[in-house]
Amino acid sequence: MKYNFKTHASREDSKAEKYVLREELFGTKDVLPAWVADMNINTPEFVLDAVKERLEHPIIGYQMMPESAFEAQIEWMKREHGISYELEDLLYSHSVVASMDLAIDAFSEVGDKVIVQTPIYPPFLSSVREQKREILNNPLKQASDGSYVFDIEDLKEKIDEKTKLLLLCSPHNPVGRVWRREELEEILELCLEHNIVVFSDEIHSDLVYAPNKHIPFASLSQKARDITITAIGVGKTFNMAGFAISSIAIGGKALRERFLQSYKKVHFAQGSVLSHTAFEAAYREGREWLEELKVHLWSNYELLVEVCKKHNNTIKVTPIEATYLAWLDCKGLGLSNRGIKDFFIKDAKLGLNTGLSFSKEGSGFMRLNFGVSRDEMQEIVKRLDGALSKFNHE
Known part of the structure; x- marks a missing residue:
């Protein structure tokens, strides 16, 4: 090695x-x-070396997220996961949880229901509660070998007119599942039928073991793309959480415009010049x-x-x-x-x-x-x- x-x-x-x-x-x-x-x-080292090189410039000031950084991510996503995005589809975010909080704000109102599939990464629960939405819990089912699957019948029974958003964890934290295309398509069918937006946390998508293959939820179809906000980034893949940088991918124009109404309420700015440098180096060389x-x-x-x-x-x-x-x-x-x-x-x-x-x-x-x-x-x-x-x- x-x-x-x-x-x-x-x-x-x-x-x-x-x-x-x-x-x-x-x-x-x-x-x-x-x-x-x-x-x-x-x-x-190639990430740290890029940051060291940038530090040779004596001014660390405000910087826009470079197009070249997003282009590196676009190339990575297309090559590694078979999904294509344009520059206009991508937004800077400092974390997946921040992106999720914005999605909850943008696509639901106080008292609305948000689907979570437990056991789940704790902020999926706390973010819903803190924004005074109701958790619609659709627990995963455990098979005899210990692995987990969606409980589609349970979800069908629980969805109602107040259900506005599904928080998908793909791959799943903590149970380690990589959802198969047919599993995701069952979720998609229900969301389309009930006009439910999907926030897909795909931060672990690069850490998939063969022969398994990550399927981006937005890649299922054009209809899936039109209802999906995807959170992706380098933090888990390259152990870069301390750079506090990720991105939000929204391929549907109408969905993106609605999301931006919440995004613009928060002064996200564009993050750190050093984070931009590290982000691009990871995708270029990693x-x-x-x-x-x-x-x-x-x-x-x-x-x-x-x-x-x-x-x-x-x-x-x-x-x-x-x-x-x-x-x-x-x-x-x-x-x-x-x-x-x-x-x-x-x-x-x-x-x-x-x-x-x-x-x-x-x-x-x-x-x-x-x-x-x-x-x-x-x-x-x-x-x-x-x-x-x-x-x-x-």
Whole structure:
């Protein structure tokens, strides 16, 4: 491999969120943080080199998002995901959550219903509540092998005239599904029938493992394109969350004009000149790095699966198709949700996300971030192995 993912730079004294908040979240600093979804993997050198080169200019002032940066993203999306956008279709955003908040504001009113499919990334729930919309919960169904599917019949029964927006997570966080075309088409059919707009969070779309293939929701048809706001970016793919840059793609003209009414209420400006530089460098130069990263991440995932199998799947790893987030079924421990959290903190000395933070459907689960260097993954597995050995022999 050309790139080295064996080690990573220390983040202990870098004000990294996952370290700063350890004591507040876990009651101790004596845990290895494996929760917040950024990677303990060095941001690619070609991104950092581009930023260093830009810093040779002594003025860091206001800058418009360069067309060349969006053009790099357009080329990436067409090549990697088979969807075409024009420059006019793309807008700057500092985060997917900010984009989602704007979509909720633009396409629903106070008291309207917004569809979420749980268990789900927590801001999908909090953003709806904070804007005084009603959550229409359409829980995913879990198959016998632990994987998840849409519950279309449940959704059909719950949609009514107050249902205005669907928040789609594709690929899904935390369950790691890559939705198949036929699954997405079932969602599309319902949304078209009931005049429901789709906000599609596709921030993990580059982190898909073969033979799975990400299908952008807007690529399903022209009708899909006309009702879809897509959130995409480099933050997860290239471990660049700290640059606070993403984008919003809206191919439908009428939809885009309506969205802009909310977008213009907020002074988004155009972000940072250094973020623009990093964004473009990632899309221009990142393909080879990403392919090697995915090989590395999958090997980390396999280590996790192996250690859980060693202990007779007391903890089961949900089969994943994308992301670097493992959804762990911990019900085999026979503990309460508090007890499961304590097991990881006190016995394994690992700081994970609790399943309940992803909704009540996450009861009995934990989410573990395996987007780490090889050395750190071996330490995570070692700690989990020791904790499970002790648990199963007490």
